[in-house]
Amino acid sequence: MKKILDIISQAPLFNGLSQEQLGQIRQIAIDKFYDKGKTVFLESDDCNGFYIVVAGKVKIYKVSFEGKEQILHIYGPGNPFGEVPVFSGRKFPANAETLLKSHLLFIPRQAFVDLISEHPSLALNMLAILSMRLRQFTVQIENLSLKEVPARLASYLTYLADEQATGDVVSLTISKGQLASLLGTIPETLSRILAKMNKQNLIQVEGRNITLLNRNGLEELAQHGKLQ
Amino acid sequence: MKKILDIISQAPLFNGLSQEQLGQIRQIAIDKFYDKGKTVFLESDDCNGFYIVVAGKVKIYKVSFEGKEQILHIYGPGNPFGEVPVFSGRKFPANAETLLKSHLLFIPRQAFVDLISEHPSLALNMLAILSMRLRQFTVQIENLSLKEVPARLASYLTYLADEQATGDVVSLTISKGQLASLLGTIPETLSRILAKMNKQNLIQVEGRNITLLNRNGLEELAQHGKLQ
């Protein structure tokens, strides 16, 4: 399949690698196929390698004793995940589940560590990826600890608008329930805040499509605003 | 100074490096001395390298628009910090300030990247360190989002007890105000919860010394308990 090499050749992890080196990666990678809503691993599982999304979507999440879920990441094509225990040992720090029918590559630990030792640029790429994730987590901790839910939502909406580059119309790529979990809240609270923002003409909600009516107002809210 | 090479030779980052390689590190490192309570860098600063604590203590933290602080890490001798922008580019993701009079080593970015390219074990050490931090952040996000303050405190106290290995008597290495900031709350709330735990004979508080009277109760609370 040509597609697979296309995906991995464009993944930041394999940036700058030669065709031959990409071939080596493909050699050690094992294809895995999952239906929607399937568990890829649980945080209690031992780790013998990590994964790369070829197609589909995967969420990385934690669950509390009471059953509340916090999503840490949502990964799509080209993103690696589950690599923490490859380098730090021990078990996975969180759970992984497919949000869509997905095609993953599994990269066995030892084979990858051997490759890294031979190719310094692969090590630097992985360092860059882990650093970006530390950066993301820093933002997430800041949001959870220092901002209220309306500010987190405003922040997410403006981020999405930049990401999708589709003007002021944004479409949620996950359900509102999952968005609540990503923002560290519950569906009821998210629903109420969307309704409030709607009423104040900050946004216009139509199902999963949201129009940002007042970008400045949202950005202000994301930084330090209160929603009346 | 012999002490410096002692510290860096025992730092996990330099694990397994030869005397010669350690000497190379020392060559490129620049000594920096700070009094207590001094800013090492701010999140808006550009980054030309990262730091290693030789002596003293440094906090990495975020501040909200309203002035509330969230501590992300507290680092002591042997710990590197500020390395995220070295690999991912851009600015520092958070602020750094000394909690004590401190001696730091500054490692310039390019010199370090050159070293890493030559020494794969240095890259693997750094990957291990960043992975451990991702793991820590996962726990911190779980705590902030899925646990209440009493559970976070109980978790911190049992962690400290294991860390200090001094039986059931623990002594806080930071002020209660800073502990509140580390746990994602404010001094008033922390004070009230300590008083409650005291009243329920879970702990006995004497200034910065805390005796864990009911380890099982605390561990239960840390997982899923409520404090009446």
Place this chain on the structure above:
DNA sequence: GCATTACCTTGACTTATGTCAAAATTAGGT
């Protein structure tokens, strides 16, 4: 096309935790 399921919204209520203010305690510097 209909039924079953999952998802979303709204209302009434509870609660953990933050805010503000003041007193009490502790720690540091001269």
Place this chain on the structure above:
DNA sequence: ACCTAATTTTGACATAAGTCAAGGTAATGC
């Protein structure tokens, strides 16, 4: 040892956000 400043504690109060429950809407499969 003293004085000032920082830290910690306590109280009264406000509020963001969670819980529980019910109704409505949209989506999915047969």
